[in-house]
Amino acid sequence: MVHDLKSRLAALYLLEQILDRGQALDGAFENCCRKFSDLDQRDRAFIRFLVTTCLRRLGQLDAIINFCTPRNLTPKQVKVRHILQLGLTQLLYMEVPAHAAVDSSVRLADQQKNQSDRQLKGLVNAVLRRVDRERDVFAEKFADPFLNLPRWLRNSWIERFGKGPAHRIMPALQQEPPLDLTLKPGEDPAGWADKLGGEVTPFNGVRLARAGQVDKLPGFEEGHWWVQDLAARLPAGLLGAGPGDRVLDLCAAPGGKAAQSAAKGCRVTAVDVSEKRLRRLRENMQRLALEVEVVTADVTDYAPEEPFPYVLLDAPCSSSGTLRRHPDMAWTKTPEDVESLVALQRRVLEAAVKMLAPGGTLIYCVCSMEAGEGPDQIRTLLESGVPLNRDSIRPEEVPGLEECIGPDGDIQTLPYHYPGGMDGFYICRLKKDR
Numbered sequence: 001m002v003h004d005l006k007s008r009l010a011a012l013y014l015l016e017q018i019l020d021r022g023q024a025l026d027g028a029f030e031n032c033c034r035k036f037s038d039l040d041q042r043d044r045a046f047i048r049f050l051v052t053t054c055l056r057r058l059g060q061l062d063a064i065i066n067f068c069t070p071r072n073l074t075p076k077q078v079k080v081r082h083i084l085q086l087g088l089t090q091l092l093y094m095e096v097p098a099h100a101a102v103d104s105s106v107r108l109a110d111q112q113k114n115q116s117d118r119q120l121k122g123l124v125n126a127v128l129r130r131v132d133r134e135r136d137v138f139a140e141k142f143a144d145p146f147l148n149l150p151r152w153l154r155n156s157w158i159e160r161f162g163k164g165p166a167h168r169i170m171p172a173l174q175q176e177p178p179l180d181l182t183l184k185p186g187e188d189p190a191g192w193a194d195k196l197g198g199e200v201t202p203f204n205g206v207r208l209a210r211a212g213q214v215d216k217l218p219g220f221e222e223g224h225w226w227v228q229d230l231a232a233r234l235p236a237g238l239l240g241a242g243p244g245d246r247v248l249d250l251c252a253a254p255g256g257k258a259a260q261s262a263a264k265g266c267r268v269t270a271v272d273v274s275e276k277r278l279r280r281l282r283e284n285m286q287r288l289a290l291e292v293e294v295v296t297a298d299v300t301d302y303a304p305e306e307p308f309p310y311v312l313l314d315a316p317c318s319s320s321g322t323l324r325r326h327p328d329m330a331w332t333k334t335p336e337d338v339e340s341l342v343a344l345q346r347r348v349l350e351a352a353v354k355m356l357a358p359g360g361t362l363i364y365c366v367c368s369m370e371a372g373e374g375p376d377q378i379r380t381l382l383e384s385g386v387p388l389n390r391d392s393i394r395p396e397e398v399p400g401l402e403e404c405i406g407p408d409g410d411i412q413t414l415p416y417h418y419p420g421g422m423d424g425f426y427i428c429r430l431k432k433d434r
């Protein structure tokens, strides 16, 4: 049976790996599927949806739990807290019947090794039944979506974008995002939208309302398209390289942007430090029948024989722009993590500048909404006296997405831009002096 106790056990395991051990959602989910290997595809989809929804609503859920258990839950009873978080998620934000959400949570508590956890199954029952009975009261009392963001992220967005836009970001993060596909050049967007039951999006894309099992969709196996958010599709297009041009794609794996350049006929060198992620890049290129030169190297150590006229640097970052898909980031990353990423970005950016030929174009991008990882990074670079100038992005280059261009001519997409939303991406284009 789908959604049975085993699925809940697996969901509890996954939530613990993320919240108590600081693992990232994708890796933790892979481990979870290996550990609970007899779960089928539907169970896996249920577990991922349950845990992702729980992480998106974690602040609201904890506020409800704290309200209902003022003295009863200590930090030692974190397992029971997680059982309640998952139970409430099913009750309030998923179409799981109330009796199934309550009964499975009580049974989950009853399965725990620790007697003190098992003893709290009555509490689990009482809290869930109360919230079910008074769901309208709780929905109103704990409606503020900002509860679902740690204070440092909330402050960083209010400071950078202002209260209004920051408030518009939050509801967009609560939605299950659509699945964006990038088509190979020459493919017919309207034809694929029809075949896949989606809609055409800018820059040769198709958007599907729901993800489902991607590798079973028509055209995947044959390499007609790849998965790539609409925002992530912008940097390679803005690089401006054409057929035959040499493109250096730094921090390239798993290869979405390298695929865009290679599909246009550019001669692409893709560099990444992670051999594991480069394996995925190679698999992707093989499926798409695209040729890319692959280099395993740390960007700060890499020294190409000749500088490149086009360099794209998609730097490692906090990924705060992808919170719709990876809500774990809000609870696993800290301001200190962002600070060390900013330092790493600075080093890879300086290295990228050295690999750029005179007169060449550099795109710097991050899937982040943090000022320190985006505009501040570029300001520091330009103030350091490098022979580079900003090459402002013009509205006619991004038809339909003009609102994403800031006063400096950089792009910052936000999750509420474009109907159905998109990831938050910062993109800056620079030109080197001749």
Ligand SMILES: C[S@@+](CC[C@H](N)C(=O)[O-])C[C@H]1O[C@@H](n2cnc3c(N)ncnc32)[C@H](O)[C@@H]1O
Binding pocket: 250, 251, 252, 253, 254, 255, 256, 257, 258, 271, 272, 273, 274, 277, 297, 298, 299, 300, 314, 315, 316, 317, 348
């Ligand atoms: C945002 S992801 C890149 C996504 C990729 N550009 C795409 O379009 O599919 C960042 C990548 O940076 C790589 N990375 C992190 N530090 C690096 C370094 N010092 N040198 C090279 N690659 C690095 C990571 O392994 C990761 O694959």
